[in-house]
Amino acid sequence: MSQQPAARAAVIKDVARLAGVSHQTVSRVLNDHPSVRDETRERVLRAVQQLNYRPNALARGLAGRRSRVIGVVSFDTILHGPAATLLGIERAARHAGYGISIVALERLDRSGVVEAVNRLAEQSVAGVVIIAPLLTAAAAAGSLPAGVPAVVVESDMAGDLPTISVDQVAGARLAVEHLLELGHETVWHLAGPKDWLEARDRVDGWRASLEAAGRRVPPVLAGDWSPRSGYEAGRELAERGDVTAVFCANDQQALGMLRALHERGVRVPEDVSVVGFDDIPEAAYLSPPLTTVRQDFDEVGRRCLAALLELLGVDRPLGVPRHPRVPPSLVVRASSGPPPAR
Amino acid sequence: MSQQPAARAAVIKDVARLAGVSHQTVSRVLNDHPSVRDETRERVLRAVQQLNYRPNALARGLAGRRSRVIGVVSFDTILHGPAATLLGIERAARHAGYGISIVALERLDRSGVVEAVNRLAEQSVAGVVIIAPLLTAAAAAGSLPAGVPAVVVESDMAGDLPTISVDQVAGARLAVEHLLELGHETVWHLAGPKDWLEARDRVDGWRASLEAAGRRVPPVLAGDWSPRSGYEAGRELAERGDVTAVFCANDQQALGMLRALHERGVRVPEDVSVVGFDDIPEAAYLSPPLTTVRQDFDEVGRRCLAALLELLGVDRPLGVPRHPRVPPSLVVRASSGPPPAR
DNA sequence: GCCCCGATTGTTATCGGTCACATTCATGGG
DNA sequence: CCCATGAATGTGACCGATAACAATCGGGGC
Structure with a gap:
């Protein structure tokens, strides 16, 4: 009548009983309260182990706010x-x-x-x-x-x-400056969706870097992060003869762009350089492996x-x-x- | 002394007081207990709305187990x-x-x-x-x-x-049968890591399909899901002249393989067919777009x-x-x- | 017209902890 | 040698809900 098959998990009272202290003392031990004698603390910890006791997070949260x-x-x-x-x-x-x-x-x-x-x-x-x-x-x-x-x-x-x-702006600057240092006249940009902050910041960083270097700022190409939008932008760029470098707002768009350029016989990087953003796991294995900006x-x-x-x-x-x-x-x-x- | 600036969120008692019922009745309304008069229920719901009351999940969990x-x-x-x-x-x-x-x-x-x-x-x-x-x-x-x-x-x-x-086995079968129907003699397989169940099942499905069709079963190539492993396997396959179809255990490996084949001048699908698994968002925009198995x-x-x-x-x-x-x-x-x- | 029953509602215990306060005991200053 | 003091511990209230049980009310059966 008093003994149960002990089916349910131990609670703080069980630990207290086994350790021969009050439930409050157990609570103190669990929360490293300073004023508990070492000997008592150890007794409690032993009981905790023995019962495989784990405090109930719900109760804790409720009581402790x-x-x-x-x-x-x-x-x-x-x-x-x-x-x-x-x-x-x-x-x-x-x-x-x-x-x-x-x-x-x-x-x-x-x-x-x-x-x-x-x-x-x-x-x-x-x-x-x-x-x-x-x-x-x-x-x-x-x-x-x-x-x-x-x-x-x-x-x-x-x-x-x-x-x-x-720091998306800094990331865009890294990409643009890298391309300018390689000798490109200017850098095109395939942006992400306009309502994404990261996309906006990358556009800003791209534009600022070009302006700081005194370069012409080409029109922004609109993308939506998807490889498809990169593909479409790539076809567009392949039509023009005057593009030598593109900074894509993410790697998936860069991937689509690589595909479009490849399809049109535009060689990367010989004819056009492409830089992405994100360093997705696939980036190192695209054709060709993608230069990109890594975020931590x-x-x-x-x-x-x-x-x-x-x-x-x-x-x-x-x-x-x-x-x-x-x-x-x-x-x-x-x-x-x-x-x-x- | 009795009125507070009402800074904290309303609790069930506040609702009860406002609706002029006991907290238990409020609880009943919240849990759609049948025996509550419609009029009462509405009064409670009105109070709930008015106070913007949301039951505390911790307390609920604690009490209701x-x-x-x-x-x-x-x-x-x-x-x-x-x-x-x-x-x-x-x-x-x-x-x-x-x-x-x-x-x-x-x-x-x-x-x-x-x-x-x-x-x-x-x-x-x-x-x-x-x-x-x-x-x-x-x-x-x-x-x-x-x-x-x-x-x-x-x-x-x-x-x-x-x-x-x-059903990974069925997925592998889809891939293999597709390739066999296209007329391939047999199908190679670039597997995933041996300790992954999905990888093991795809190997099983691949082997079973080939055997069911009475085809030769080539040795399994070992991969680790990464594009790198696909790339390496791709180089290996490019060396041999007798491979016409490869089933890769995931799309990333397929991606790496496409790159390796492309590098070696092996055309896909004219020389070798490649099928992946997963249908990652990039799959449709690889060069060439990847045939793959989609999981829901x-x-x-x-x-x-x-x-x-x-x-x-x-x-x-x-x-x-x-x-x-x-x-x-x-x-x-x-x-x-x-x-x-x- | 009385009693039983089901529908509705209220009261109190309970979940498993923490918090505030009371209690006990040993210690040290005056 | 007494009392203030602080360390160590215990007691009971409380967090905000649900569960169990009690109480109240109106209606149908005999």
Whole structure:
């Protein structure tokens, strides 16, 4: 009548009983409260082990008004960038002892973001990271429910929320300057979708670099990240004779472009140089291997988490720079070379 | 002294007070309990709206011993397959009213999987989905802590846990039969890593199809999913004169192979046909566009969730087949054609 | 007209922790 | 030798919901 088959998991009381202390003392041990005698602490820890006790996160969160879970609002994680960012955040969170809960958005509009954050808030997440690469989403970040600590990734107009992102402008500059140094007169640009912030920043960086060098700025070609749009732009460029260098806003577009150029008999890099952005795993194995700009998504994840923890009043992990702009780097491969001699 | 600036979110008692009922009645309304008068229900719902009340998921989970969160153990979500699977699960979960919590694994060994599931169990998830494409992980699934409902994806030896996966053997058969129908004598195979179940099944399917057709079975080429391994295998094949068709275990390997063949002046599909697996977004824009086998990851997600809900004793969503093997489909593009005339 | 029953609603315990405060005990200053 | 002090520990309230059970009310059967 009093003994049970012990089917369910141990709770704090079981540990207390076994260790011969009160449940509160167990709680103190679990949270490294200073005033617990060493001998007592060890007795408790022994009981914890013996029962294979794991504190219930729900109860902890409910009582302590802080959970060890971080919410992530993500979008289009099939794309390499968002997927890698998500993974970087998960990794950083895990190291800091946090779990992560995700909500993927189908469309990135204001109400979607707000709704997603609400769903996460319902779960009492400690804070949220919003991967908001679109202008619309960035705007939404301003109208979030108060009281939820939030940081935003890949966005630079998120009201007063802390923002972490790769320095897209610098990335574009790396690409353009690389091509100019090779001797190209000017560099064309196949942009990403206009409502993506990263796309906008890369356009800005591209234009600024050309202007700084006093070069002619060709019209911007419009793309949508897809290989198809790169392919179409490639056909267009192949028609003209005056293009020697193209900077594509991402690697998939560059891939489509390589295909179009190849189809038209335009040689890369002999006739036209192509540079991409992202360094997707395939980049090194395209024909020809793609020169591209690499982004350090793990670093983005680390800085996000550091910023969020700071907002939560927890110590920042050591060694993570506070600067919100993560520097990208150029990876030179075979798709870029000097312009054809005339 | 009694009025507060109402800074914090409303809780069930606030709703009860405003609606003039007990908190229990509010709870009944929230959970569609039948015996609540319509008039009362409406009054409560009005109060809910007015206060913008959202029930606290932690408290709910604690009291009701069931949370509306599903845990996902994932691995290598940079790869297209795992990323798409994760997204499919998230989508299905969201539709069923569940949130998802993820733990990404760095290595897919037994203790890693067990630890991950424990971390999720700590959060009292309703159940877990383990994306376990490796043999080691599948084995681990057997030694999970009891009491956590779990289903496994892309694995077929998970003890007695329900398993959902794409029918890899059928996929391989589609690829091989397509090539044989085109007139090829036999089909070579560039496999994935030996410890991946999907890789093993694709090898099995490839071999079985060839044997069923009474064809010679060439030696298996070893790959590791990377474009590099495809590239290396491609160089090797280019050396031999007798290869007319290759079935690559994934699109990235096919990509590397296309590059190697192109470099060696081997024309695709005139000299050699290449078929991939996955239908990554880039596949349609390679040179030439890649014939490949498409997997329906959304369907995988839906079936996973349906199986898990069934385990939880909740109604299966309607219209989701119970069958654990999701059929893949062949996407024919330009990389496959008849063998060269001799 | 009385009693039983089902529909509706309220009261109290409970989930598994943390927090605030009380209690106990040994120590050291006056 | 007494009391203030602080370290170590225990007690009970509480977080915000659901579960179990009690209470109330109106109507049908005898």
